[in-house]
Amino acid sequence: SSSSSSVAPLLGFAAIATTRTDTITVPAGYSATAFVPWGTPLTGNLPAYKDDASNSGADQEQQVGTHHDGIHFYPIDAKTTGNNSNEGLLVMNHEYFDPNLIHTNGVTLGATRPTDEVRKEIAAHGVSVIHIRQNGSQWEVVSSSPFNRRITGATPMDIRGPAAGSSLLATKYSPNGTSTRGTLNNCGMGSTPWNTYLTAEENWAGYFVNKDAAQPREHSAYGVPSSNGRYYWELAESGSDEYVRFDASTKGDSALEDYRNEPNTFGWMVEIDPFDPEGRPQKRTALGRFGHEGVIFAPAVEGQPVVCYSGDDSTNEYIYKFVSAEPYYKATAGGWLLNSGTLYVAKFNSDGTGEWLPLDITNANFIAKAATAGVSFANQADVLVNTRLAADVMGATPMDRPEWGAVHPDTGEVYFTLTNNTGRTQTDAANPRANNATGHIIRWRENANGTSFNWDIFLLGGDVGTTTGEGTAAVALTAENHFASPDGLWIDQRGVLWIQTDMSGSQQSAGPFGNNQMLAADPVTKETKRFLVGPTDCEITGITATPDLKTLFINIQHPGDRSTPTNFTSNWPEGGSARPRSATVIITKNDGGVIGA
Ligand code: FEO
Ligand code: CA
Ligand code: CA
Ligand code: CA
Numbered sequence: 358s359s360s361s362s363s364v365a366p367l368l369g370f371a372a373i374a375t376t377r378t379d380t381i382t383v384p385a386g387y388s389a390t391a392f393v394p395w396g397t398p399l400t401g402n403l404p405a406y407k408d409d410a411s412n413s414g415a416d417q418e419q420q421v422g423t424h425h426d427g428i429h430f431y432p433i434d435a436k437t438t439g440n441n442s443n444e445g446l447l448v449m450n451h452e453y454f455d456p457n458l459i460h461t462n463g464v465t466l467g468a469t470r471p472t473d474e475v476r477k478e479i480a481a482h483g484v485s486v487i488h489i490r491q492n493g494s495q496w497e498v499v500s501s502s503p504f505n506r507r508i509t510g511a512t513p514m515d516i517r518g519p520a521a522g523s524s525l526l527a528t529k530y531s532p533n534g535t536s537t538r539g540t541l542n543n544c545g546m547g548s549t550p551w552n553t554y555l556t557a558e559e560n561w562a563g564y565f566v567n568k569d570a571a572q573p574r575e576h577s578a579y580g581v582p583s584s585n586g587r588y589y590w591e592l593a594e595s596g597s598d599e600y601v602r603f604d605a606s607t608k609g610d611s612a613l614e615d616y617r618n619e620p621n622t623f624g625w626m627v628e629i630d631p632f633d634p635e636g637r638p639q640k641r642t643a644l645g646r647f648g649h650e651g652v653i654f655a656p657a658v659e660g661q662p663v664v665c666y667s668g669d670d671s672t673n674e675y676i677y678k679f680v681s682a683e684p685y686y687k688a689t690a691g692g693w694l695l696n697s698g699t700l701y702v703a704k705f706n707s708d709g710t711g712e713w714l715p716l717d718i719t720n721a722n723f724i725a726k727a728a729t730a731g732v733s734f735a736n737q738a739d740v741l742v743n744t745r746l747a748a749d750v751m752g753a754t755p756m757d758r759p760e761w762g763a764v765h766p767d768t769g770e771v772y773f774t775l776t777n778n779t780g781r782t783q784t785d786a787a788n789p790r791a792n793n794a795t796g797h798i799i800r801w802r803e804n805a806n807g808t809s810f811n812w813d814i815f816l817l818g819g820d821v822g823t824t825t826g827e828g829t830a831a832v833a834l835t836a837e838n839h840f841a842s843p844d845g846l847w848i849d850q851r852g853v854l855w856i857q858t859d860m861s862g863s864q865q866s867a868g869p870f871g872n873n874q875m876l877a878a879d880p881v882t883k884e885t886k887r888f889l890v891g892p893t894d895c896e897i898t899g900i901t902a903t904p905d906l907k908t909l910f911i912n913i914q915h916p917g918d919r920s921t922p923t924n925f926t927s928n929w930p931e932g933g934s935a936r937p938r939s940a941t942v943i944i945t946k947n948d949g950g951v952i953g954a
Contacts, residue, residue: 375871391930394940414476422451427546537622545651668759
């Protein structure tokens with residue numbers, strides 16, 4: 358319980374100092390062990406990882422991907438009692454890759470790309486499902502498990518919800534607009550009340566190119582490049598459709614002859630059932646199309662709609678809420694609940710109230726606002742494909758890059774990180790600082806009507822002395838907890854708010870904060886302590902635990918990301934002169950106790 362009348366303090370560990378060492382630092386009494394790094398053999402013929410990065414595309418398809426991000430532990434008995442803390446399915450995202458580290462000699466961008474390099478890069482993305490169990494005190498991969506699975510940027514997936522079947526999603530691959538290949542730039546995640554995994558498609562737009570003189574709004578509003586894809590995948594030497602599809606320029610006479618609509622099949626939340634290894638991932642279009650950071654579900658209530666929240670992590674974009682049309686019943690709940698409902702966008706008023714504005718083509722207010730703005734939508738599929746535009750029309754509050762959210766399991770209070778926004782010039786109450794380089798955390802409580810809320814700022818990031826609130830409520834950061842660029846966020850079963858940072862390279866090397874870090878906070882008292890500092894040039898992202906809270910899993914993404922192919926700025930986790938590798942970290946308390954207590 359997070360009650361302020363608790364006898365034992367919520368945070369029982371001694372805060373650690375900032376550091377720039379190339380290792381994981383945790384408080385006294387804790388241990389941290391790297392686990393399932395990039396390239397760990399997972400499926401098929403279990404190809405061994407090669408430290409010179411010479412593994413092939415086919416190898417990568419059977420190995421753990423890179424740039425570990427959102428992560429969730431499903432107890433092996435999740436579908437029944439759900440209390441197994443010794444065996445389960447660890448499911449995680451692989452957001453992107455470092456061009457200088459993924460191949461022996463790095464990536465050479467030019468007229469064409471060697472096909473197997475592109476195949477490997479696509480396979481390094483996506484999701485891993487990893488069956489793990491404890492053998493004594495050590496966690497190990499169950500290497501023969503049928504649950505082990507790689508989902509990549511090439512895996513066939515279904516499109517579901519209101520945009521499925523729309524002409525805006527019709528491609529040569531799927532003329533009826535109901536399927537696509539792959540998920541990309543999977544950042545944060547969400548776990549549904551029915552124990553499936555939602556993976557978020559965040560900065561997917563850059564993987565495509567559309568060279569047409571005028572891009573359609575569903576491309577331009579998301580930043581689809583006009584000269585080349587970020588990695589020139591569209592120019593893989595083989596010329597196969599599986600790579601040509603990244604070029605969304607108009608080529609044929611109709612959308613069924615080319616891939617002009619391929620980018621419209623990205624930008625969604627994708628549902629994966631880790632307990633169904635043959636199941637096709639489902640893109641859930643009712644949750645909107647934007648730069649999804651992740652999604653967080655409110656505790657499910659029998660007979661009530663399912664409610665979840667998702668941030669669009671781009672400068673001056675928005676926070677969204679989805680409310681299902683159908684009520685939740687534990688016995689029958691499933692992904693179909695995410696196929697119909699209302700998507701809302703948040704407006705934060707200066708008086709501490711807020712409103713949820715419906716993006717609904719049948720809503721009179723939406724129709725009126727769209728008419729006033731001179732924007733037309735053909736149908737709800739058009740609204741959802743163009744979620745950013747629909748939210749603009751409604752007058753939502755532009756935020757300082759919404760990243761992860763967390764919901765308190767007891768109070769239902771919602772917390773969201775706003776990582777930074779150095780471009781902000783016009784401030785508002787919810788984004789109160791111009792040139793917001795260090796970010797903040799906002800929170801709200803829903804009103805009973807479901808369409809309004811009350812909010813406040815939980816914590817402003819910054820150097821020692823940065824103060825949030827006024828008078829007796831004022832809380833100032835200290836050497837035990839100063840931080841910047843909050844990103845990952847989670848509230849554990851005890852009510853501890855875990856905060857992970859994603860400072861840029863220069864913010865880490867030049868600022869007062871050291872390497873990226875993870876803090877633990879008491880949501881009631883705002884007591885905050887630094888719990889972990891990561892290795893050089895990484896971000897800390899993704900967090901989950903066993904039900905007994907005695908094993909904590911976090912991810913270390915892109916250690917050494919300022920490396921060249923011949924000069925590594927980090928050698929984590931192996932040390933010595935090893936190539937840096939993204940990896941999970943297992944954290945345990947040496948006395949076998951609860952993490953953070
Ligand atoms: Fe992939 Fe917004 O972090
Ligand atoms: Ca993130
Ligand atoms: Ca980030
Ligand atoms: Ca990242």
